[in-house]
Amino acid sequence: MELIDKLSxxxxxxxxxxxxxxxxxxxxxxxxxxxxxxxxxxxLLAEKSVLGLTDPVASGITPGSGPAHLALFGYxxxxxxxxxxxxxxxxxGLDVTYKDIAVRGNFSTVDDKGLxxxxxxxxxxxxxxxxICSILQKNINKIxxxxxxxxxxKEHRFVVLFRGDELYPExxxxxxxxxxxLPIECWAVNKKSEKTARIVREFIKSAKVLLKTPANMVLxxxxxxxxxxxxxxxxxxxxxxxxxxxxxxxxxxxxVGMDILECGQTIRDELDTLKNNWNNFDFFYLHIKKIxxxxxxxxxxxxxxxxxxxxxxxxxxxxxEPDVIVITGDHSTPAxxxxxxxxxxxxxxxxxxIISDAFKTFTERNCARGGLGxxxxxxxxxxxxxxxxxxxxxxx
Amino acid sequence: MELIDKLSxxxxxxxxxxxxxxxxxxxxxxxxxxxxxxxxxxxLLAEKSVLGLTDPVASGITPGSGPAHLALFGYxxxxxxxxxxxxxxxxxGLDVTYKDIAVRGNFSTVDDKGLxxxxxxxxxxxxxxxxICSILQKNINKIxxxxxxxxxxKEHRFVVLFRGDELYPExxxxxxxxxxxLPIECWAVNKKSEKTARIVREFIKSAKVLLKTPANMVLxxxxxxxxxxxxxxxxxxxxxxxxxxxxxxxxxxxxVGMDILECGQTIRDELDTLKNNWNNFDFFYLHIKKIxxxxxxxxxxxxxxxxxxxxxxxxxxxxxEPDVIVITGDHSTPAxxxxxxxxxxxxxxxxxxIISDAFKTFTERNCARGGLGxxxxxxxxxxxxxxxxxxxxxxx
Numbered sequence: 001m002e003l004i005d006k007l008s009x010x011x012x013x014x015x016x017x018x019x020x021x022x023x024x025x026x027x028x029x030x031x032x033x034x035x036x037x038x039x040x041x042x043x044l045l046a047e048k049s050v051l052g053l054t055d056p057v058a059s060g061i062t063p064g065s066g067p068a069h070l071a072l073f074g075y076x077x078x079x080x081x082x083x084x085x086x087x088x089x090x091x092x093g094l095d096v097t098y099k100d101i102a103v104r105g106n107f108s109t110v111d112d113k114g115l116x117x118x119x120x121x122x123x124x125x126x127x128x129x130x131x132i133c134s135i136l137q138k139n140i141n142k143i144x145x146x147x148x149x150x151x152x153x154k155e156h157r158f159v160v161l162f163r164g165d166e167l168y169p170e171x172x173x174x175x176x177x178x179x180x181x182l183p184i185e186c187w188a189v190n191k192k193s194e195k196t197a198r199i200v201r202e203f204i205k206s207a208k209v210l211l212k213t214p215a216n217m218v219l220x221x222x223x224x225x226x227x228x229x230x231x232x233x234x235x236x237x238x239x240x241x242x243x244x245x246x247x248x249x250x251x252x253x254x255x256v257g258m259d260i261l262e263c264g265q266t267i268r269d270e271l272d273t274l275k276n277n278w279n280n281f282d283f284f285y286l287h288i289k290k291i292x293x294x295x296x297x298x299x300x301x302x303x304x305x306x307x308x309x310x311x312x313x314x315x316x317x318x319x320x321e322p323d324v325i326v327i328t329g330d331h332s333t334p335a336x337x338x339x340x341x342x343x344x345x346x347x348x349x350x351x352x353x354i355i356s357d358a359f360k361t362f363t364e365r366n367c368a369r370g371g372l373g374x375x376x377x378x379x380x381x382x383x384x385x386x387x388x389x390x391x392x393x394x395x396x
Numbered sequence: 397m398e399l400i401d402k403l404s405x406x407x408x409x410x411x412x413x414x415x416x417x418x419x420x421x422x423x424x425x426x427x428x429x430x431x432x433x434x435x436x437x438x439x440l441l442a443e444k445s446v447l448g449l450t451d452p453v454a455s456g457i458t459p460g461s462g463p464a465h466l467a468l469f470g471y472x473x474x475x476x477x478x479x480x481x482x483x484x485x486x487x488x489g490l491d492v493t494y495k496d497i498a499v500r501g502n503f504s505t506v507d508d509k510g511l512x513x514x515x516x517x518x519x520x521x522x523x524x525x526x527x528i529c530s531i532l533q534k535n536i537n538k539i540x541x542x543x544x545x546x547x548x549x550k551e552h553r554f555v556v557l558f559r560g561d562e563l564y565p566e567x568x569x570x571x572x573x574x575x576x577x578l579p580i581e582c583w584a585v586n587k588k589s590e591k592t593a594r595i596v597r598e599f600i601k602s603a604k605v606l607l608k609t610p611a612n613m614v615l616x617x618x619x620x621x622x623x624x625x626x627x628x629x630x631x632x633x634x635x636x637x638x639x640x641x642x643x644x645x646x647x648x649x650x651x652v653g654m655d656i657l658e659c660g661q662t663i664r665d666e667l668d669t670l671k672n673n674w675n676n677f678d679f680f681y682l683h684i685k686k687i688x689x690x691x692x693x694x695x696x697x698x699x700x701x702x703x704x705x706x707x708x709x710x711x712x713x714x715x716x717e718p719d720v721i722v723i724t725g726d727h728s729t730p731a732x733x734x735x736x737x738x739x740x741x742x743x744x745x746x747x748x749x750i751i752s753d754a755f756k757t758f759t760e761r762n763c764a765r766g767g768l769g770x771x772x773x774x775x776x777x778x779x780x781x782x783x784x785x786x787x788x789x790x791x792x
Binding site for chain 2: 003004007353354355356357369370371372373374375379381382383384385386391392393394395396
């Protein structure tokens, strides 16, 4: 990839990455979600485009949102790992800094001997979670010179940020991952992480005093620091913008240096944001979340409906005349699996310089026969840059 | 690739790499150059062949001729870099040796303060260039114990070879790459390159005295040494021959140890050379330049015409009964882009041991659906060797 960085040049051509989260599916009654959806506008575009399939990480690997997105942004998902704590913090919308250790927490239940009897405290309600977190935050906001920031997630989940100097994440996770065991003591695995371990032990001790059954213990894991990455501007000479409705995707975009645009919660809102900012950037990442959400819910028809809703905004998107359009998923989320999957992503590439496939529909099966073949998601960025004439020649 | 080297064996089967420089295109009025061309003979062969697409360096990367050729010869284009000076020297037909530092020069214009006002000296004529180079050569042929060899290129371009002992190329390029600046002084960036820098500074000083406005200065860049590479004979046990009309391609072939065959300037001449030498070698690299040249000129119909001319020699080529034939480009040169491009190369592989696709035409779109799929150009050599039964089994 360093090659791309060296060859990239600035010009005024505009690139649009329309990312339909969890787009790819698996047939139910013979058709995938994308095949079932009525998508006249996407189909019309597909006919003038070249299609292909991408693997986010490797064949057979089901990726999380972090690696799947990084790959599409042109960052090797094996090289740039995003720790669990960081992803959770981005997911609840916390502003993470380079001074933070981010941690994923569970409220849990221990018996009178301290043994874990329920790792999720009976899945307490999100409301109850918020109440407990606010008590913890009120009583614990600083340990030594370290700020403690506590944020509730859904049900039994929460996030803690430990913000201070000289904090490193190499400490033991306290979640024993099974019932009947004691929580693991948080010890440092190297010298420089000893301060973190000490602060964490103090945090757990203070929390225990404040907590009541069933949520009478915290289990912590996914200790992670905010990763340092070169920005898309530094690497690709792009001026990139993110249009997304969910915090985690804004956080991922911020990691690679995108400007995060103000935006409402609907797909129409996202379209408006795109239109209003069209003149100010040369790369747009527009993220549609609900396709994935409904796939995760196992709601086949719901997923179909959202794909159709995206189709309905395509004429307005095309009126902006992007020089390069890629429409794809970060990973597949087949409704019948109710989860992310390893299936490659259908991908459509449109520019003035492609050899069109002339397929009449945008579907997984046509993408499998498309002119781009099957390739790593990591190559999507170089393809977009090339089609935007933003890469110089390599070698003489 | 070292695997291939270890497994290769000598036999009498003959391999033909018919390299149509810049073959791949992009549609204009719906058809690429290759689709537009009437190629009954290529099409007939395609029907009995297996097709595919190759990437010379990586997805989205537009390669120069150097890396694009090396990959097809089975040499990793990232590992074996050919410096600009070397390629230019090969391009003008200079016999480069391992004692040379090769440099690309521009005649340019500086004002009375020494500031560059035209990096190309108003693009002086090639005739004028030859006249100036001959004056320089007459007056400067040795500096210290280093021979200086000066050769004109087209318009303002020339090549210098500094030939001597203890010369290394890590010195500053003197071309400031913009007008209004002083030329950069040639200093060494490491200890061992100090002799080179000293010789180059002396060369520039001497040249300046001899030069007159508008071509009153030289700007030097692309300092490079002749790369050391194992030969195709050493690596693949081949006895390889090059048939080409342009100096650069003969130079590239010589780099990997091919015999350079005497040849006239037309495609028919190249065919004759192939026929006359058919019994003497087991690998033939036959290079057709003009497809690329006309693509670079933006001459769509001209490119189509040359493809058709190549088609016309195919019956005679097939009469030689090569055991393995690959027909492909080194890189694409779409006429609408007037330059090399990142598009993959259409490729046709014929041997007794392929599973034919039965496509009726040899086109980019059929290659995209071909049985070979999409793969790196670097794998072409192992495919040719395998189809020539020149690779032993790996492992027991």
